[in-house]
Amino acid sequence: MSAGWLCIAGLGPGDAAMRTPEVAQALDQATDVVGYIPYVARVAPRDGLRLHPSDNRQELARAQAALAMAAAGRRVVVVSSGDPGVFAMASAVFEALEAAPAWQQLDIRVLPGITAMLAAAARAGAPLGHDFCAINLSDNLKPAATVEARVRAAAMADFAMAFYNPRSASRPDGFARILALLRATCEPERLVIFARAVGTPEEQLRTVTLDQARPEMADMRTVVLVGNAATRRVGRFVYTPRAAR
């Protein structure tokens, strides 16, 4: 009965060729797969496997349900797109675990995956080849002022940047303010990459300069990469040199 376990696994950006063998193995051994609807849809159904898709913004309830199933002896995989530790389900599971000390002895493992910014960077060349930061632009869980202060700090210190969740229907203006903030700090030629749905059939990559960047170039399936002051094009690629002043 208590051979239950919980794996918090990253499916990678989409294409199964970027899914690690340890994640594939956990899915093969699972009795239950839990996650946001489009991510659970990426797991092949089979006999003996129960799929538990749930809606966006249900992260904490989903994490509690997954822990309860593992405690009851089920072999549970919580799936995220990309890497579960980067703006995904791992933190939600540990938040649920914090509120339920009885579950803290469960067999719980986090299995990393290829996160969106690194899949996008690989497609573009090597825009994150020097110091960089990852910022979730969603203000669901933090004030917009905190997001803006971090982008400003990163630009001043000349980090390359990756923005997750740049824009959604419910907050169309935040990303416009971020672009305005970058224009006030960086040169107009700064390279910006809009990478949409990398690793899926809808993949689309577009590189523009900061003065050409428009909020409508991003949606919730886009990760946005901003180069540092030295990032440049070479042939069809974009890369950031290893050296800095």
Add this chain to the structure above:
Amino acid sequence: MSAGWLCIAGLGPGDAAMRTPEVAQALDQATDVVGYIPYVARVAPRDGLRLHPSDNRQELARAQAALAMAAAGRRVVVVSSGDPGVFAMASAVFEALEAAPAWQQLDIRVLPGITAMLAAAARAGAPLGHDFCAINLSDNLKPAATVEARVRAAAMADFAMAFYNPRSASRPDGFARILALLRATCEPERLVIFARAVGTPEEQLRTVTLDQARPEMADMRTVVLVGNAATRRVGRFVYTPRAAR
């Protein structure tokens, strides 16, 4: 003759269970594997595959040699540990390409891998579950003052941080200065994770508070993760909550 290609591939942190299928396939199809000695040693030898191990700090010469082989019709994989776009070979290849326009039409692809900080974070729990940055502490290719300014900016803006190449025999003091800088900015209880050789038989994880952290806890095989102000322990795990003030 000109069916040559070049893949710049990430082997992941060590364990083949974290190597993606597309990287495994590129290695299966390659005629030549190029890289730093310990990374080439992770590729299984076979008939028809030439291994070209080279020493540290030979990145640009290695990249040029790989491009020349691809131009001559060979199928070449340049291997990095982790992800090739994160403080690894991808930027070096594009630097070499910039100096050799004749090679810019070659078939070149970057194949992402699980980078050290995300493998380490998964082992620890979810310490990078909120906004974070990645900083290469090596001052081989940038001034120590630039490194320190970035760490200070990241601490002030309350990013979690991942430090690559924290310490080497040739520069034993830089990391001590970084720890002192963090102590001047962050509270003494700030959590610091020293993750050594994750995904290998020598794997070792150690979580301490900032006031307990010592330079000797890191070497060149260690990635150091520093939590943000909200990062905390839950059971045997360390995680950063999704929400911020």
